[in-house]
Amino acid sequence: MSERTEQPTPKRIREARLEGNVARSPELSAAIVLLAGLVLLHGPARQLANGLGEWIKALLVEFPQNTPNMNSLVTLSLVSHAGLWLPWLGLTLGGILAAAVTVNLAQTGFLWSSKRLGFHLDRLDPIKGFKRLFSLHSLLELAKALIKLLLIGGVGFAYIRPRLPILLGLNQNDAVGGLSLWLEIAFGLAFQIAILYLVLAVLDYSYQRWNYLRSLRMTREELKEELKQTEGDPLLRSRIRSYQQRLARTRMMANVPKATVVITNPTHVAVALAYEPATMRAPKVIAKGVNLLAQRIKEIARANQVAIVENPPLARLIYQSVDLDQEIPPELYTAVAEVLAYVYRLNGSFSRAVTT
Template sequence: MTPEQQSQQERTEQATPKRLSEARKKGQAAKSMDLTAAVGFLGMVAVLAFTAERLINVSLNYIVVSLSDLSAVTELNYSFSHLLVHGVSIFAAMVWPLLAAALVLGAIANIMQVGFLWSGDPLKPEFSRLDPLEGLGRMMSTRALFDLAKALGKLLAVGFAAYLGLRGEMQNLLLAGYSEGAGSFALVGRVLYGVALRVGVTYLVIGVIDFLYQRHEFRQNMMMTRQEVKEEHKQMEGDPQVKARQRERQRLLATGRMFAAIPTATVVVTNPTHYAVALRYEREGSSGAPQVVAKGCDYLAQRIKARAAECGIPLVENSTLARSLYQQSEVGQEIPVALYRAVAEILAEIFSRQRRLI
């Protein structure tokens, strides 16, 4: 098994939007040049169907005028140059609608496949392609042989369509040589139009099949390994392990700051086991509400109560208030307005005790 085949087998994950976006920026997209060419060719055939009669008349008129000019003008150099310029102008007038139809419809077909896509990456020179050994390897690769087989298959299909179109018209083409000028041109034009239409429809079917194949191959090439998906996720959202460590570090820092602020608390409101909330209230020179300086649940609540006891901070058991303070307030913020009255009663009791002790 080749390394490419082994790598392809490891790619089990669908391409992420980021990978598809990066590929699009590089000009990589699922498209079929055969489909674009087939639509453009059928556009030329359609224009030809509406302009065939005029083209035949213009061509016959040019032939008649050319022959009359050659017979009337003795200066052949002037006559040939004049006829050449006139012929080129007529040819350009005949061809430009066909080319315009092919370009416009081809561009529309391309936009329908890949949207509005422009990238300069495909135009950048790849000097590795100049290596004759690598070039020989590419020529003999399975991919090159497959592309060759596809090209031969398309050529055979188009050739067979043209053969079927001509097979029933061979007798008419032979008779065209015995017809008058206008009739002969009309007959040949009708036959060629029928052949071109048959070839165009066949080529369009080939183009649709090729587009479906190109889309499937593009999706296969864009598939990713699980490791690639993980790496992309890390790049876009950060390594989950690193983020977890950062959150833990931030939590420890916040906990350290919180415990450092406990000695400044006025009271710690607790329930027997689960919650502990330390509040600070400055009676003098403060117009604000009591502020939460620390809070915790379970093990952290026990640590807060132990630290408060070490610092001589009063502990007040009030299960309902402790739970409400823990759930509705954050460290560093003032308590909610709805809890003012309950907290004020506790503070009043504490201040009253302190006055009696004095």
């Protein structure tokens, strides 16, 4: 692990997920189901008990009169009183099932991996099984179990100790009152333990998540290899990018003869503008460059008798603020119009351009 210093990439996490390897805490699932069951026992399950009690009462009343037909009596009585207990039974079981499904989906999502269901011969290897039994992971799980046992035992003792006199005096109450009092204490103890168990389960899930991401860490070589697989060889990408830039420069240079004027700085920057009053709303940058590229733009402009005007501030401003094949912004209209007027005067077409 000392060499695995890089965080796992999304691709590595997806591959681990396809193999069924996800961060999951069985403790969290058990804690949520336990807490949901206790909540339901205080609500729907209590109504279920009341409904079953009514059914038993009715059965006891009818029993002396129908002793020979006991089986049919129980069936008919159960069906006739089903409305008293069946909905609450469905709500109780459905609530526990929904809690179990929800907490598992929250941890793993909709995950299906056939690789986990396959037969693995190495699991039958007694040597590997012995190693797993005495591995660091097994010792850590044992330590966690002992800590949980101690904490839960401590909470149980702290809850029961002040209530010992009440428990010892239950035989002095009637059966219904004693049972009710015992159930109240039992539910209180169960809730205390369930809440503690939930806190421990959340901590366990945090640890499982950290350990899961730690186990997926990558070496620098693995990271480079994955980047090479997903994005291609860096050298090949560099060559493709260079080829694309060369094509773009070739297309740009092919547009220079169509320019109306080339504005320069005078040796470092060159910007070629095209303007057709009849078809364009504003002058457009069709080529631009610095240093050697600027010299090349000027050479093509001279060869094709395109006017070259030296205006360093305007050339730098257009180069920095206007992208290729974009119209100049309104704030540059006046400055560019003066340059175009100068060019039109040189070409003897100023009056024609103004009239148009």
